[in-house]
Amino acid sequence: MTTRPRLADVAARAGVSMKTVSNVINDFQHVSPQMRARVQAAIDEIGYRPNLSARNLALGRAGMIALVVPQLDMPYFAALAGQVLEAAARSNWVVLIQQSGGDPTVERQALAGHFPQRMDGLILSSQRIGPAELRDRTDRTPLVMLGERHYQGTAQHVAIDNVAAAETAVRHLIELGRRRIAMIGSKPTDRRHPRLRGYRQALRAAGLPERADWIKPIRNNLGEEGERQMAELLAENPENPPDAVFCVTDWVALGVIRALQTRGLRVPEDVAVVGFDDIPYGRAATPTLTTISPDRSAIARMAVASLEEQMSALARGTTYEVSEELASFELIVRESTVGVSV
Structure with a gap:
């Protein structure tokens, strides 16, 4: 049975103290580049791996954080979870x-x-917690809160x-010459919905009218909801349907495209469609889906970095000032x- 290399074995191979090895492993800044390289070479040679449990205990940490998202079977949250893990x-x-x-x-x-x-x-x-x-x-x-809700400075928000x-x-739709633009994914009375606010701002800036009956809510973030609401919108406007649709998620947008195609309308020739989230399925759909792509990697990095900063503030007994990142x-x-494209 092979014995797992120990910190003492690294120190012996490098010809330094165990304290020096510990300083290198914990990335202390006062270690010289030459000493760091020497210890790292010894670590690589004998295949030493730090005992994370012991290391976290020494640092006063549990070594575990929690990520709670609404739905792990939604591609956006699955991709985000992967970025947080990294x-x-x-x-x-x-x-x-954990899935809520x-x-x-x-x-x-x-x-x-x-x-x-x-x-x-x-x-x-x-989806439910408020300020x-x-x-x-x-x-x-x-704590770090994610998502589109606004928390009014009550918690760190990324x-x-x-x-x-x-x-x-x-x-983008307006610049393409579209003038009858619907939105699927919000109630017209929901003044706090940030994506509805952005939709309205774009219409106002272009001098285009807003039609409350062209703003359709969804019960769930599902393609079926997008298909249902698009079908209803077409039934209500058989002679003069929208020529573009902005959808609050890609899942909804894919359902919208299905509703259009099954009723003989071409995308984008008759109706252009934009989604939100840049899920992988949108790249393989027919047609491929124009979308807003959030930088999930940056969101994950910012969230984890904020947790570290908050932990440090707790350890020092100082106040951590929450912000909107x-x-x-x-x-x-x-x-x-x-x-x-041809």
Whole structure:
């Protein structure tokens, strides 16, 4: 049976103290580049791997953070979870991933720290939690909120500028000459919905009228919902249907395209369609889907970095000032708005 290499074995191979090896492993800044290279060479030669449990214990950490998202079977959240796993691994954290299903009870339990073991931090993408509940939170576990909801400075929030992203998507449609632009995914009375605000801003800037009956809500983030609402919109406007549709998610957009195609309308010749999230299925759809692509990697990095900063502030006994951190986004133009390139 092969004995697992120990810290003492690295020190002996490098001809340094165990303290020096520990300083290199923990990336202490005062170690010289020459000494760091010498110790790293010894680590590589004998195949030493740090004991993360012991290391976290020494640092006063549990070594685990929680990520709570509404639906793991949704491509956006699956991709985001993968990015969080990568970012957390660089900080020697294991990630417990939990699906809330949008259930407010599950989200509140997570917010209160109800997990099988102690967590160093929580990243929560919530559909139900609002500023009031965050203000009343008593659990001191570092927290980062994700998603398009606005938390009014009650918690660290990492997102993209959803208003600007939606405005960019609708402006793209306007620049293509579309003038009868519908939106699927919000109630017309929901003044807080950031993507609805962006849609409205783009219409106003172009001097285009807004029709409340062309703003359709969805019950769930599903393609079937997009298909149902698009079918209803077409039935209500048989003579003069929209010539473009902005959808709050790619799933919804794919359902919209199906409704259009099954009724003999061409995308984008008759109706152009834009989605939101840049899920992989949109790249393989027919036509491929124009969409807003959030920088999920940056969102994950910012969230994990914030947890580390909050932990450090707790250890020092200082206050961590929460803020709104914005990751970038990009409009990805594909066939659903500009057709097939020749």
